[in-house]
Each structure stands twice: as structure tokens, then as C-alpha cells.
Amino acid sequence: MIADFLAHGVGGRQDLPVPFGYALAGALVALAATFIILTRSWPRSRLRGAAAGRPLPPGLEKVLDAPATRIALRVLGLAFAGWVLAEMLFGPQLGRDNAAPGTLYVWIWVCMPLLSVLLGPIWRLISPMRTLHAGLSRLAGQGPDRGILTMPQRWGMWPGAAALLAFVWLELVPPDRGSVPAVRLAFALYAAFTLLGALLFGSGWFARADPFEVYSTLAARLSPLGRRDDGRLVLRNPFDGLDATPVVPGLAAVVIVLLGSTAFDSLSSAPQWISLTQGSGSKLLWDTGGLLGFVGVLGACYAVCSRRPREFAHSILPIAVGYVLAHYYSLAIIEGQRTFILAVRGGRDTGLVVLDTTLANPGFVAVLQVVAVVAGHITGAVAAHDRATRVYPPGKVMAGQLPLLLLMLAYTYAGLTLLFAA
Amino acid sequence: MHALNRITVLFLLVALALTACSDTPPATPPSASTPPSASTAPSQARAVEITIRGRNVSPPPGRVEVAKGEKVRLVVHSDTGDEVHVHGYDLTAKVGPGNDAVIEFAATQTGLFEVETHESGLVLTQLAVR
Numbered sequence A: 001m002i003a004d005f006l007a008h009g010v011g012g013r014q015d016l017p018v019p020f021g022y023a024l025a026g027a028l029v030a031l032a033a034t035f036i037i038l039t040r041s042w043p044r045s046r047l048r049g050a051a052a053g054r055p056l057p058p059g060l061e062k063v064l065d066a067p068a069t070r071i072a073l074r075v076l077g078l079a080f081a082g083w084v085l086a087e088m089l090f091g092p093q094l095g096r097d098n099a100a101p102g103t104l105y106v107w108i109w110v111c112m113p114l115l116s117v118l119l120g121p122i123w124r125l126i127s128p129m130r131t132l133h134a135g136l137s138r139l140a141g142q143g144p145d146r147g148i149l150t151m152p153q154r155w156g157m158w159p160g161a162a163a164l165l166a167f168v169w170l171e172l173v174p175p176d177r178g179s180v181p182a183v184r185l186a187f188a189l190y191a192a193f194t195l196l197g198a199l200l201f202g203s204g205w206f207a208r209a210d211p212f213e214v215y216s217t218l219a220a221r222l223s224p225l226g227r228r229d230d231g232r233l234v235l236r237n238p239f240d241g242l243d244a245t246p247v248v249p250g251l252a253a254v255v256i257v258l259l260g261s262t263a264f265d266s267l268s269s270a271p272q273w274i275s276l277t278q279g280s281g282s283k284l285l286w287d288t289g290g291l292l293g294f295v296g297v298l299g300a301c302y303a304v305c306s307r308r309p310r311e312f313a314h315s316i317l318p319i320a321v322g323y324v325l326a327h328y329y330s331l332a333i334i335e336g337q338r339t340f341i342l343a344v345r346g347g348r349d350t351g352l353v354v355l356d357t358t359l360a361n362p363g364f365v366a367v368l369q370v371v372a373v374v375a376g377h378i379t380g381a382v383a384a385h386d387r388a389t390r391v392y393p394p395g396k397v398m399a400g401q402l403p404l405l406l407l408m409l410a411y412t413y414a415g416l417t418l419l420f421a422a
Numbered sequence B: 001m002h003a004l005n006r007i008t009v010l011f012l013l014v015a016l017a018l019t020a021c022s023d024t025p026p027a028t029p030p031s032a033s034t035p036p037s038a039s040t041a042p043s044q045a046r047a048v049e050i051t052i053r054g055r056n057v058s059p060p061p062g063r064v065e066v067a068k069g070e071k072v073r074l075v076v077h078s079d080t081g082d083e084v085h086v087h088g089y090d091l092t093a094k095v096g097p098g099n100d101a102v103i104e105f106a107a108t109q110t111g112l113f114e115v116e117t118h119e120s121g122l123v124l125t126q127l128a129v130r
Helices: A020-041 A058-065 A067-090 A099-119 A122-126 A128-140 A158-172 A180-201 A204-209 A211-222 A238-243 A251-268 A271-278 A283-306 A309-345 A362-391 A394-419 B002-023 B036-040
Strands: A225-227 A233-235 B046-053 B056-058 B063-066 B071-078 B082-086 B091-095 B101-106 B111-117 B123-129
Touching: A020 A362, A020 A394, A058 A067, A058 A233, A067 A099, A067 A122, A067 A128, A067 A180, A099 A122, A099 A158, A099 A180, A099 A211, A099 A309, A122 A211, A128 A180, A128 A204, A158 A180, A158 A204, A158 A211, A158 A251, A158 A283, A180 A204, A204 A211, A211 A238, A211 A251, A211 A309, A238 A309, A238 A362, A251 A271, A251 A283, A251 A309, A251 A394, A271 A283, A271 B123, A283 A309, A283 A394, A309 A362, A309 A394, A362 A394, B046 B063, B046 B123, B071 B082, B071 B091, B082 B101, B091 B101
Parallel strands: B046 B071, B063 B123
Antiparallel strands: A225 A233, B046 B056, B071 B101, B082 B091, B082 B111, B111 B123
């Protein structure tokens, strides 16, 4: 389970309004039907990507884009970083009494990307490491985008994929991951990795390698708020935002790491997996192998079925986001609150934290899990279909994307089965 | 058109076949969440008894369904000295040979909580409070 001291809500098979088998069948039929409707009624590409969108009212756009707004966000990010640092150094040193582990694993890792889906690339705007790097560049008297070396284009988002894999390993595998020293080490490594990379390659490093920025910016592809190719802030169809995802090397790897790690988290919190692995005495090896195995198998299946992994990677993104929402929603409600209460208390022990779980009641959680998984896959199928109408010749559009659709059906089946495993 | 119709039928068959498999192990009947003890004697606590031998936990880690507000009485036997911890409720008790850990509490907080040992890091069971 994600940093084992964190609690998910309950929302299992018995909490669904219909038997689980019906929900599963409905999910598969909905996805297959979407594909059939698309092949009949969507013969040519309809999405316009970065060219689409209706500009925000000029007044609002001016406020959002004003230097003062941007500086305020940066100051907010720095204050946040300063508070986390103080909490780690001077707060309670027992993991479950300190707000820093929850800040990392719940606020930054779960809540921030989900908020990015609503509001846009938040981390990029508040990133304290970006601000720090910009400040250092100014002191050195050079532009932040210039580094000592030029980053090879073919690296693409691979540094980000590697950093994300390292992070999900920390989040899911080591037994002490919820302790204050582990979280301190994680933040220290994160700061060193992002800052040194940016000093070497310029500020472009953040967009390609900062795991939180990579995740947040990709999640923001699904946001109704976006920037059009002419620079205007626009309200747009999330499908257009998704379609405008830059096709770079490593994009598929990033998305597969997100999907594979979430799936592995479902598996590793199932009692069956715990019984199987903890008696062996080498749980660390089992869990590491399980995580790498999930990411590896999902990635290999995707590479084979998509045929053009890079061009269709954006269609897996909504699937990953839907699955993250399904899996972590109740945790975000429960542990987000707990972290907030710990933060406000400031280390004073005032007894057990009492939480409001109205928003995480079992019936709602169970239905949300099914809806999020299905919506993610249907969004992915639409995105893939529109892309297919452009990359395949007219007669081969359906045949070309059939393997990817079969894979999505398999993901839906496996994803829902894992979510409702216990 | 014909090809598409054939594919439609194929998908439906695959979907049905897949879900048919998943239906065979019957889902936990709703009555399982109401413990028999609670219905017969409301004052009695829900008893969960676990034995640790080395790294072996019996019964193997599973999920205990508990109704919100229900009383839980957790008894742990262990052949080595350790500390038992109920997450979420943050309750701990020492355990060792000849010294069982007994933790009694009312499950007032809904959620999925692990019961663990601190030294050996074993998951003993999960409490699903709903």
C-alpha cells in the first residue's frame, strides 16, 4: 500500500449498486461500442490540437498572465518549500505525527496532478526549484534557459520517466518509506537532481526531468484551460489539449510508469499478495520485482499493440489519470485531511486526528472507481481514433488501431479486477 | 458493415466470457459484513485472533469487515518480542512469548487500516471499516 501508514477508504464489490460482474461487462461493452461508433461516424480527424480553444475574457487573461500573479505563485511555492523543510527538520520526528510524508505522498503526488487536470500545469508555476534556478541564473548574469551543455533531443522525457520510476519505487517498496528521514532523503535527491540538471542543461531540464512537473504538465493536457498556439489562454475541449501533447521520446515510458505503478499499488495492498510475499523474508525483492514487472509487461504490451508507441502515447494518458483517480480518490480525501490537520497543529500532540469521511463513503467510492476507469478508457479510445485517422491511410484506420483497442479492453478488465480485488 | 457487425458480436462474446469467469467466485454476501456476534449479543466485541510464528502469520493476512462503531477485540500471540500497531487508530501493544497483545477499541473511523508488527514489519490483517 502507498506509504503503508496511509489509509485508503473502503469501496469494494459489495458497495456497488450492481453486481461486480455486470459493472465489468458494462465497462467492456461501453468501450467496444465507443470504438464501433467511432469507426462509423468519425472517418476524418476532427481535433485541432493547439489551434483550438475560445479565448478567456481579456480582463481575466490579463490578470492570470500578469507578472504580479506569476511572482505571487512563485513566492507561494517558495513558502511551501520552506515550510516542508522546517517541518522535516524541526517537526515531530515520528512519521505519522509529521506532515511532511503526507505532503509528499498525498498532496504533491496525488492531489497536485489531479488538481492539474482541473486548473492546468500547477507545478510548473509554483516549482520552488525553478524559482531557485532562475535566481541563481540571475546572480550568475545569464539567462535561465542556457546551460553548460545542450541536452540531446533524443533524450526527450526519458530523464523524467527514470525519475518517476525511482519515485514510485520509493513510494511503494521500501518498508521505511513513511519515515521522516526517508522523506528528507527523497526531497534532497529531488532537489539535487532537478537543480544540477538545470545548471547543466538549462531550465528546459525541468519540463523533461522534474518528475512532479512532468506528471503535472501531462495531467494538465486534460484540463479545459490551456494555452493556444498563438499564446492566448483559452477554454478548450480537453480532447484538443490532449491531442496537442508534444510527441517526444520517452512520453510513452512516462505514462506507462504512472499506469504500472498504480496497478502495482492495487496488487500490493491485496491480502493475497501480502501473504505470498511477506513470509518469504525478501519482501523488498518481491515488491521491487512486482513493480518493475508491472511496468515492464504493461510497457511491452503497449509497444506491441500501439505499433507506433510515441504517436499513440497520449491516448494512454487519460487511462492512467482515470486509474489514478479511481485508486487514490479515497486516500486523497482521508489522508489529505489528515496531513492538513497535522500541518495546522504544527507538531503539537492534541490526540487522535478525527476525519470527515462523508466524501469517501463506500458506495460513492465504488461507483467513482468504475466511472473513472471507464471514462479514462473511452477518452483514450477517442484520442487514439482521431490520431489513427491521421497516421493511417483511410482504408487501414480500423485495422490499424484494433490491437490498441484490444489492449485497452484488457487494461479495463485487469484494472477493474485489481481495484476490486479484495 | 458486415465486418463491423461481426466484430460487435465478437466483442460482446469476449466481454461476456471474461465477466462470466469473474462471476464464478461469488462476491462476498452482504451479510458477511455483519458479524454473527454483533447480531446475537450487541455488547460483545468483534474478536480477531492472530498467531505469529517466525515470519508466518496465521490465519494468513486477510480483510476483516467491521461495521462503523463496532467494537473490535484484537488478540495477537507471537513467539518473538515485538510491537503490534493498528494504523489509523494509532494503537500499539507489546507482544512476546507468553505475553499476548490485546487491543480493544471501537471502530469509529471508516477506511482500510493495516494491523502490523513494528520490528518484523509483518502485515497481520487489514480492517475494512465501513
